[in-house]
Structure formats: structure tokens, C-alpha cells
Amino acid sequence: MARNGDLRRQILEQARSLLLAEGYAQASMRKIANAVGCTPTSIYLYFDSKDSLFHSLVEEGMTRLHEQLETVVSLFPDPEDRFRRLCRGYLEFGLENPEFYEIMFLLHPEQMMRYPTDKYRRARRNLQIFADAIAAFRRGDPNFDPILSATVVWSLLHGAISLHLAKRVDVSLSTPAFVEQVVEHSVQMLQPHNP
Amino acid sequence: MARNGDLRRQILEQARSLLLAEGYAQASMRKIANAVGCTPTSIYLYFDSKDSLFHSLVEEGMTRLHEQLETVVSLFPDPEDRFRRLCRGYLEFGLENPEFYEIMFLLHPEQMMRYPTDKYRRARRNLQIFADAIAAFRRGDPNFDPILSATVVWSLLHGAISLHLAKRVDVSLSTPAFVEQVVEHSVQMLQPHNP
DNA sequence: ACTGTAAAGTTAACATCGTTAACTGAAAAT
DNA sequence: ATTTTCAGTTAACGATGTTAACTTTACAGT
Structure with a gap:
């Protein structure tokens, strides 16, 4: 899909926004992926785990x-x-x-x-x-x-x-x-x- | 099953022990039930939720x-x-x-x-x-x-x-x-x- | 231009979680 | 003896993080 190679950025952005809106526990991989417009598994192309995503x-x-x-x-x-x-x-x-x-x-x-x-x-x-x-x-x-x-x-x-x-x-x-x-x-x- | 009406006590005991051993997130209802020797659903006879169990x-x-x-x-x-x-x-x-x-x-x-x-x-x-x-x-x-x-x-x-x-x-x-x-x-x- | 390869992303599934509805069995009450 | 009540179970739902296997896209090298 055309995302100009900035999927990683988008994921971080949406993760941040979901974190602020709903807290850590509610900010699920699926919700983040949904907000970005990709699949949950795509996140694992850029982050080892949910933890390491939020470590960023x-x-x-x-x-x-x-x-x-x-x-x-x-x-x-x-x-x-x-x-x-x-x-x-x-x-x-x-x-x-x-x-x-x-x-x-x-x-x-x-x-x-x-x-x-x-x-x-x-x-x-x-x-x-x-x-x-x-x-x-x-x-x-x-x-x-x-x-x-x-x-x-x-x-x-x-x-x-x-x-x-x-x-x-x-x-x-x-x-x-x-x-x-x-x-x-x-x-x-x-x-x-x-x- | 013969548990002398103290199932509630047993649940609290095992919950406490699992909490100390593995922490809150890892102390799942199923593990607690397993340790006690009953089904996860039985816990709900004595506690409204996992939260309320741990509130005790x-x-x-x-x-x-x-x-x-x-x-x-x-x-x-x-x-x-x-x-x-x-x-x-x-x-x-x-x-x-x-x-x-x-x-x-x-x-x-x-x-x-x-x-x-x-x-x-x-x-x-x-x-x-x-x-x-x-x-x-x-x-x-x-x-x-x-x-x-x-x-x-x-x-x-x-x-x-x-x-x-x-x-x-x-x-x-x-x-x-x-x-x-x-x-x-x-x-x-x-x-x-x-x- | 054709082919091979690697990257980027997706589909489908697994195991686990908290929780609920519907059921079973036994004991107590009428 | 029959009904009600209590204690517990079975089976399932929807959601979670994560993985394996597949597809598609882009781009080299010849």
C-alpha cells in the first residue's frame, strides 16, 4: 500500500494518540492498526512487541x-x-x-x-x-x-x-x-x- | 465437591500466593481456579470480578x-x-x-x-x-x-x-x-x- | 525484456485472557 | 414425594498479543 515508507511514523502517532485517549491497556495492537489503516501484524515489522512500541x-x-x-x-x-x-x-x-x-x-x-x-x-x-x-x-x-x-x-x-x-x-x-x-x-x- | 464451605477462603489464599509469586497480570482466574481445584467460573460465585477479588x-x-x-x-x-x-x-x-x-x-x-x-x-x-x-x-x-x-x-x-x-x-x-x-x-x- | 530475490503487507490461526449463559447435581424445605 | 434452592460445571463469546505462512510489490542482474 502507498504509505511512503512512513508506516512506522504513523504507527507511533496513532499509538500515542490512543494512549492519551484510552490508556495503555485499552490501546491494543488491533486498535492501533485500525487507526493507521493496516493490519496488526504489520506493526511487528517495525516493533518487536507492544512493549517495545511503547518504549519508543x-x-x-x-x-x-x-x-x-x-x-x-x-x-x-x-x-x-x-x-x-x-x-x-x-x-x-x-x-x-x-x-x-x-x-x-x-x-x-x-x-x-x-x-x-x-x-x-x-x-x-x-x-x-x-x-x-x-x-x-x-x-x-x-x-x-x-x-x-x-x-x-x-x-x-x-x-x-x-x-x-x-x-x-x-x-x-x-x-x-x-x-x-x-x-x-x-x-x-x-x-x-x-x- | 467437598470443600467445607470454605471455597471463598481457598480462592483468596491461592490468589494471594499467585499474586506474590507471579504478579497481578500473570495471576489469572484460570490459574487461581487450577490452584484451588475448581473451575474459573466458580470464582464468580464469590467475587464479582477479578478486580473485586483483588480488592479483597x-x-x-x-x-x-x-x-x-x-x-x-x-x-x-x-x-x-x-x-x-x-x-x-x-x-x-x-x-x-x-x-x-x-x-x-x-x-x-x-x-x-x-x-x-x-x-x-x-x-x-x-x-x-x-x-x-x-x-x-x-x-x-x-x-x-x-x-x-x-x-x-x-x-x-x-x-x-x-x-x-x-x-x-x-x-x-x-x-x-x-x-x-x-x-x-x-x-x-x-x-x-x-x- | 525476463527472471530472481528481497522487502512490505496480509490472511489465518494459536493460546490465553475475563466473563456469561445454560446446565447439572445434590441437599433442604414444603 | 415433590419442589425449590444452592454450589458447581460445561461450553462458549469476544478480545488480547503474537506467530507462521502466504501474497504482492519493487527492484536488481543478466
């Missing part, structure tokens, strides 16, 4: 997130301000792209084949962005590991997004208020101890 | 967690010590019961029917335990909402467990070291601001 979307999501964080870094030089905005940026990315966030970080456990280790580099780069920002306003403090702190901060941000997406956060809290609280606590978490 | 396990998990936290409360009266141990207890519960934790908090998004709202009470009680512990060592501080702080702390603990279970945390960190870091940051998060 994970990479798209990682890139988006990375770009968003890099933009923050480039625009805001003040360490604490930058850190705050990074946190806010990460939270907003998760809350505004729930389906992307889901396949990127949420439904790996058994649901989806593990994202190949060698592709974690972009995720790792995002962690490094946080570590650098943190290091900037805790410079000169020994026994302080930026990567470790960044991991803990990431845990907080990730947990907040997860609970919010799962609607486990009390609805009496508005979303922006919750975001600000999490950001404030992130900053507080990094303050030097007062004995 | 969610409740078992919630109860376990609740008991574990209540034990901590009853044993350790000192506010900060108690709070620390609550955090540690929650983290350990999650890390030591990954499959339970998964169905309790992790794979709701689309994967599993939403856990009925009216059954959130036990989860809510667990949040309240944290809120009370937090309130105890921030007493007298106005514009400080214990439930809000408890939610943020919960986010941190939940995120740490999620990332660890998804093997996203750098392996160079030992698990106990990571747990202690998270606990320390939880405490730090609640310190009064120093301007």
Missing part, C-alpha cells in the same frame, strides 16, 4: 521532560529559584501528561517489560539536572551527596504525582496548592540541619 | 499496614522517635511486600478498577496516624496543617517505595541506607523554617 513513546516522553527541565535551567540562574522551578516543572509535566507519565514511570512493575537499562541515560540526565541545582545552594557542605539528595527529592515529586494521578490526594486540596506545598517541602528538605 | 487482598494489605503502624504508635511515645519509626515502618512494609504494595497503591491507574471510595477509610486512617504523629512535635505552630504535611510525607515515602520497586534507584545505594536517607529527609522536611 517512553523515549519521546523522556525527551520532552528533559527539554522542559533544560529550559528551566537556561532561564533561571538563581540556585534556589531554579530548584523551585525544576520541582514545579517536573510536577506539572507529570500532572499534565498523565498517560505519558504512566508509561514512563508508573506501570513498569509487571505490566510492561522493563525499560531497557541502556535507555535510562536520559532519565539519569534528568536526575543530574536536579543534583546540579541542589549542589549549587549546598556548596561547601561536606557529607552531603547531591545525587543522593536529588534521588530523595525525585522520590517526593514522583510520589506526589503518583498519588495525585491515582486520586489518592484529598480533593479538598486544589492541585496548584498541592504543587506549591510539595515544592516548599522540597526546599525545606534541603535546608541545613539546625541542632 | 487490597483490604488485607491495608489491614496489615495499619496494624504495623499502630504497633509502632503503641510502642514508641516520643513524638520524633515515633515519627521516624512510622516512616521506617511504612517503607519497610512497601519494600518487603512488593506485590501487596503494588495492588494497594501502584497499579490502579487503568490496570485495575478503582478501589471503591468507601473502602478508603483504612487508608485514610493510616494518613491520620502520620498526621497525629506530626502534629505532636509541631504543636503550637499556626499556619501548619498536619494532614497536609502528612500527605506530603506520604508522597515522599510512596515515591521512594515506587522508585525502588521499579529499580529506578541507583543500585550503588544499599536499601537500608536509602531507607535511612528517606527517613532523615522526612524529619528534615518538617523542621520549622529558619529565616
Whole structure:
């Protein structure tokens, strides 16, 4: 059929759109194929499995997130301000792209084949962005590991997004208020101890 | 067949064991039925669906967690010590019961029917335990909402467990070291601001 | 121009899944 | 003794991811 050799692109496009519209489980190979106008088996010409198809979307999501964080870094030089905005940026990315966030970080456990280790580099780069920002306003403090702190901060941000997406956060809290609280606590978490 | 009217119990038992052994997706109705020694359809005599079967396990998990936290409360009266141990207890519960934790908090998004709202009470009680512990060592501080702080702390603990279970945390960190870091940051998060 | 080959796509099928309708057998109630 | 009720089964439906085998298309080499 005449598809100008861009069937792969079309598949990714429709997979993405179906993912956003109906979620991972409902985005079946047959639905994707139908949306594209080919047979389910054709998808296997370009992707090893459903998992590996969605891994490509994970990479798209990682890139988006990375770009968003890099933009923050480039625009805001003040360490604490930058850190705050990074946190806010990460939270907003998760809350505004729930389906992307889901396949990127949420439904790996058994649901989806593990994202190949060698592709974690972009995720790792995002962690490094946080570590650098943190290091900037805790410079000169020994026994302080930026990567470790960044991991803990990431845990907080990730947990907040997860609970919010799962609607486990009390609805009496508005979303922006919750975001600000999490950001404030992130900053507080990094303050030097007062004995 | 002679099953002393405890088929329901047997189903729950095998479902739990299969869940722990192979995870939610692989624990199929047919496998459960096979393990019990009945037909898949018999399960529907006692549970409306696969979801509602596993919701019963969610409740078992919630109860376990609740008991574990209540034990901590009853044993350790000192506010900060108690709070620390609550955090540690929650983290350990999650890390030591990954499959339970998964169905309790992790794979709701689309994967599993939403856990009925009216059954959130036990989860809510667990949040309240944290809120009370937090309130105890921030007493007298106005514009400080214990439930809000408890939610943020919960986010941190939940995120740490999620990332660890998804093997996203750098392996160079030992698990106990990571747990202690998270606990320390939880405490730090609640310190009064120093301007 | 003819033929051989490789790529691109399709058809048909497999095994598995959650779930339902219709049936059977036994025990309890009238 | 007959009817009703309960507990469980058989057989099937529609949907899923995936594979093997086939067809069609395009393009080389001679």
C-alpha cells in the first residue's frame, strides 16, 4: 500500500494518540492498526512487541521532560529559584501528561517489560539536572551527596504525582496548592540541619 | 465437591500466593481456579470480578499496614522517635511486600478498577496516624496543617517505595541506607523554617 | 525484456485472557 | 414425594498479543 515508507511514523502517532485517549491497556495492537489503516501484524515489522512500541513513546516522553527541565535551567540562574522551578516543572509535566507519565514511570512493575537499562541515560540526565541545582545552594557542605539528595527529592515529586494521578490526594486540596506545598517541602528538605 | 464451605477462603489464599509469586497480570482466574481445584467460573460465585477479588487482598494489605503502624504508635511515645519509626515502618512494609504494595497503591491507574471510595477509610486512617504523629512535635505552630504535611510525607515515602520497586534507584545505594536517607529527609522536611 | 530475490503487507490461526449463559447435581424445605 | 434452592460445571463469546505462512510489490542482474 502507498504509505511512503512512513508506516512506522504513523504507527507511533496513532499509538500515542490512543494512549492519551484510552490508556495503555485499552490501546491494543488491533486498535492501533485500525487507526493507521493496516493490519496488526504489520506493526511487528517495525516493533518487536507492544512493549517495545511503547518504549519508543517512553523515549519521546523522556525527551520532552528533559527539554522542559533544560529550559528551566537556561532561564533561571538563581540556585534556589531554579530548584523551585525544576520541582514545579517536573510536577506539572507529570500532572499534565498523565498517560505519558504512566508509561514512563508508573506501570513498569509487571505490566510492561522493563525499560531497557541502556535507555535510562536520559532519565539519569534528568536526575543530574536536579543534583546540579541542589549542589549549587549546598556548596561547601561536606557529607552531603547531591545525587543522593536529588534521588530523595525525585522520590517526593514522583510520589506526589503518583498519588495525585491515582486520586489518592484529598480533593479538598486544589492541585496548584498541592504543587506549591510539595515544592516548599522540597526546599525545606534541603535546608541545613539546625541542632 | 467437598470443600467445607470454605471455597471463598481457598480462592483468596491461592490468589494471594499467585499474586506474590507471579504478579497481578500473570495471576489469572484460570490459574487461581487450577490452584484451588475448581473451575474459573466458580470464582464468580464469590467475587464479582477479578478486580473485586483483588480488592479483597487490597483490604488485607491495608489491614496489615495499619496494624504495623499502630504497633509502632503503641510502642514508641516520643513524638520524633515515633515519627521516624512510622516512616521506617511504612517503607519497610512497601519494600518487603512488593506485590501487596503494588495492588494497594501502584497499579490502579487503568490496570485495575478503582478501589471503591468507601473502602478508603483504612487508608485514610493510616494518613491520620502520620498526621497525629506530626502534629505532636509541631504543636503550637499556626499556619501548619498536619494532614497536609502528612500527605506530603506520604508522597515522599510512596515515591521512594515506587522508585525502588521499579529499580529506578541507583543500585550503588544499599536499601537500608536509602531507607535511612528517606527517613532523615522526612524529619528534615518538617523542621520549622529558619529565616 | 525476463527472471530472481528481497522487502512490505496480509490472511489465518494459536493460546490465553475475563466473563456469561445454560446446565447439572445434590441437599433442604414444603 | 415433590419442589425449590444452592454450589458447581460445561461450553462458549469476544478480545488480547503474537506467530507462521502466504501474497504482492519493487527492484536488481543478466
